Amino acid sequence: xxxxxxxxxxxxxxxxxxxxxxxxxxxxxxxxxxxxxxxxxxxxxxxxxxxxxxxxxxxxxxxxxxxxxxxxxxxxxxxxxxxxxxxxxxxxxxxxxxxxxxxxxxxxxxxxxxxxxxxxxxxxxxxxxxxxxxxxxxxxxxxxxxxxxxxxxxxxxxxxxxxxxxxxxxxxxxxxxxxxxxxxxxxxxxxxxxxxxxxxxxxxxxxxxxxxxxxxxxxxxxxxxxxxxxxxxxxxxxxxxxxxxxxxxxxxxxxxxxxxxxxxxxxxxxxxxxxxxxxxxxxxxxxxxxxxxxxxxxxxxxxxxxxxxxxxxxxxxxxxxxxxxxxxxxxxxxxxxxxxxxxxxxxxxxxxxxxxxxxxxxxxxxxxxxxxxxxxxxxxxxxxxxxxxxxxxxxxxxxxx
Numbered sequence: 001x002x003x004x005x006x007x008x009x010x011x012x013x014x015x016x017x018x019x020x021x022x023x024x025x026x027x028x029x030x031x032x033x034x035x036x037x038x039x040x041x042x043x044x045x046x047x048x049x050x051x052x053x054x055x056x057x058x059x060x061x062x063x064x065x066x067x068x069x070x071x072x073x074x075x076x077x078x079x080x081x082x083x084x085x086x087x088x089x090x091x092x093x094x095x096x097x098x099x100x101x102x103x104x105x106x107x108x109x110x111x112x113x114x115x116x117x118x119x120x121x122x123x124x125x126x127x128x129x130x131x132x133x134x135x136x137x138x139x140x141x142x143x144x145x146x147x148x149x150x151x152x153x154x155x156x157x158x159x160x161x162x163x164x165x166x167x168x169x170x171x172x173x174x175x176x177x178x179x180x181x182x183x184x185x186x187x188x189x190x191x192x193x194x195x196x197x198x199x200x201x202x203x204x205x206x207x208x209x210x211x212x213x214x215x216x217x218x219x220x221x222x223x224x225x226x227x228x229x230x231x232x233x234x235x236x237x238x239x240x241x242x243x244x245x246x247x248x249x250x251x252x253x254x255x256x257x258x259x260x261x262x263x264x265x266x267x268x269x270x271x272x273x274x275x276x277x278x279x280x281x282x283x284x285x286x287x288x289x290x291x292x293x294x295x296x297x298x299x300x301x302x303x304x305x306x307x308x309x310x311x312x313x314x315x316x317x318x319x320x321x322x323x324x325x326x327x328x329x330x331x332x333x334x335x336x337x338x339x340x341x342x343x344x345x346x347x348x349x350x351x352x353x354x355x356x357x358x359x360x361x362x363x364x365x366x367x368x369x370x371x372x373x374x375x376x377x378x379x380x381x382x383x384x385x386x387x388x389x390x391x392x393x394x395x396x397x398x399x400x401x
Contacts, residue, residue: 008068008069008336008338008340009257009259009288009294009336009338010067010068010069010070010072010183010184010185010186011064011068011185012336013183013290014183014185014186014189017063017185017186017189018062018189018192018193019061019204020062020202020203020204021203021204022203022204022205022206022224023057023203023206023222023224023226023228024224024226025226026226026227026228026229027055027201027226027227027228027229028053028228028229028230029052029053029054029055029201029228029229029230029231030047030052030053030054030230030231030232031047031052031053031054031055031230031231031232031233031234031386032054032055032056032057032218032220032228032230032232032233032234033047033054033055033056033057033233033234033236034056034057034058034208034233034234034235034236034237035056035058035065035235035236035237035238035240036056036057036058036060036062036063036065036188036192036202036204037058037063037065037066037067037188037236037238038063038067038070038184038185038187038188038371038372038375039236039238039364039365039366039371039372039375039378040056040058040188040236041063041187041188041189041191041192042188042191042375042376042378042379043234043236043364043375043378043379043382044056044191044192044195044200045111045191045194045195045379046379046380046382046383047234047382047383047386048195048198048199048200050383050386052386053199054195054199054200054201055200055201055202055203055228055230056192056200056201056202056203057202057203057204057206057207057208057222057228058202058203058204058205058206059204059205059206059207059208059223060204060205061204061205062188062189062192062202062204063185063188063189065238065240066238066239066340066341066342066371067184067185067188068185069257069338069339069340069341070184070185070340070371070372071257071284071286071294071296072181072182072183072184072185072286072372073179073181073274073276073284073286073369074104074105074108074179074180074181074182074274074372074373075101075105075126075179075274075369075370075373076098076099076101076102076104076105076151076176076178076179076373077098077101077126077128077176077369077370078097078098078101078348078349078368078369078370079344079348079368079369079370080347080348080349081138081142081145082094082095082098082142082145082146082149083138083141083142083144083145085097085098085347085348086145088347089347089349089396093393093395093396095149096392096393096396097349097393097396098146098149098151099149100373100374100377100393101370101373101374101377102151102178103376103377104372104373104374104376104377105178105179105180105373107376108121108180108182108372108373108376109121109123109180111191112182112187115190115191115194117186117187117190118186118190119182119183119184119186119187119190120181120182120183120186120288120289121180121181121182121187122180122181122182122272122289123179123180123272124179124180124181124272124273124274124286125175125176125177125179125272125273125274126174126175126176126178126179126273126274126275126276127156127161127165127173127174127175127176127270127273127274127275127276128142128173128174128176128276128277128278129156129161129167129170129171129172129173129174129275129276129277129278130170130171130172130173130277130278131169131170131171131277131278131279131325132171132278132279133171135171135278136171136172139172139173139174139278140155140172142174143155143174146174146176151176151177151178152176152177152178153174153175153176153177154174154175155172155173155174155175156172156173156174156175157172158170158171158172161173164269165269165270165273165275166269166327167275167326167327168325168326168327168328169325169326170277170326173277179273179274181274181286181287181288181289182372183288183289184372206222206223206224207222207223208220208221208222209221209222209223211233211358213359213360216231216360217229217230217231217360218230218231218232218233218359218360218361220233230360231360232360232361232362232385232386233358233360233361233362234361234362234363234364234382235358235361235362235363235364235365236364236365236375236378237365238343238365238366238367238371239252239341239342239343239367241351241363241365242343245355245357245399247399249345249351249399250343250344250345250351250365250367251301251343251344251345252301252302252341252342252343252344253299253300253301253302253341253342253343253344254299254300254301254302254308254311254339254340254341255281255296255297255298255299255339255340255341255342256296256297256298256299256311256312256315256316256318256319256337256338256339257294257295257296257337257338257339257340258294258295258296258316258319258320258332258334258336258337259288259292259293259294259295259334259335259336259337260292260293260294260332260333260334260335261292261333261334261335262290262291262292263291263292263293263333264291266293266330267287267291267292267293270285270286270287270293271287274286279297279322281297281298281299282297283295283296283297283319283322283323284296284297284369292335293332295319295320295323295332296319297318297319297322298311298315298318298319302341308339308341309339311339312337312338312339313337315339316334316337320332320334342367342368342369342371343365343367343368344367344368345367345368347401348367348368348370349367349368349374349396349397350364350365350366350367350368350370350371350374350375350377350378350397351363351365351367351397351398351399352364352365352366352374352377352378352381352382352393352394352397352398353381353385353394353397353398353399354385354398354399355399356399362382362385363399364378364381364382366378377391377393381393381394381397
């Protein structure tokens with residue numbers, strides 16, 4: 001499955017950051033991680049930190065799947081509003097899920113400092129505004145739900161949004177203190193480099209073809225014919241899990257993004273803010289660390305990469321039309337356009353846990369707009385799995401829920 005189009009900004013910006021060999025001999029390890037994106041990098045870091053002999057494989061170049069196409073907006077807000085999620089799974093599960101995403105931002109900040117990251121982690125506020133008058137009532141209900149839970153939020157009226165951010169034609173919104181942005185492509189590479197020095201083995205262009213289950217270990221055969229004997233497998237394959245798991249647990253979507261030319265002055269009023277709205281599909285915006293504006297949206301059901309990419313020009317115009325609604329006098333000079341694929345679940349939550357058809361195995365699949373923050377939670381959950389323990393969110397993120 002092709003998870004991105006041809007011009008993802010992060011891949012072009014960073015270039016060929018690192019190169020790893022394909023598997024050319026048999027290996028033995030405690031943990032085999034399948035998937036070399038941001039999720040795999042985080043889980044590999046946790047496994048190495050926990051003292052496990054760890055091997056990671058990816059069928060592509062490292063980070064060249066959806067990690068190169070992500071917008072890297074780090075939010076505690078889940079695609080399903082808190083008050084709606086409470087109705088779906090109960091207050092405890094909803095609140096703990098939101099809090100886990102909030103905690104994940106703090107954890108990521110500490111991790112970037114620990115490895116002396118140069119991936120542009122930056123603390124930001126988050127503005128979630130009503131794009132239609134009818135959305136204002138339920139958005140105020142969402143504001144109350146978050147405030148009552150203890151999140152630092154403020155309600156802004158339309159004129160306040162216009163004054164602070166220069167956006168017209170809004171109907172009020174929630175300004176949250178907790179949020180951040182990062183270059184996830186670069187950060188994942190930094191994590192890999194950090195952990196290779198500590199014993200992590202990485203093999204790219206190495207595709208898993210078969211798994212034989214034995215008592216106490218699995219034997220994985222890759223496309224070159226070599227084998228990896230491992231006590232546990234952790235699958236960090238994101239949206240490609242749809243090819244491995246046959247049940248209908250996630251809907252694949254295509255999302256589109258555009259990045260402007262560099263213009264620090266033009267974007268300074270939202271330089272410290274993540275922006276999204278109540279449209280369905282919603283639009284989202286952030287600035288990059290080199291002074292560009294990144295805007296995404298226009299989500300469509302994913303059928304195949306060719307059809308997705310054929311819509312790039314149409315979707316660029318659609319996104320810019322939506323931008324004109326809130327910034328009528330602003331001219332956007334496009335520098336990059338691309339599409340990526342993501343997964344949407346019925347409750348906006350990830351799938352992290354064991355699957356009855358895969359022995360000695362664990363899945364960390366971060367879906368929706370919170371893929372990165374969910375993956376941080378997945379680090380802790382995977383660590384507990386290795387100790388045969390459960391996480392407080394295990395029942396809410398499990399398969400078959």
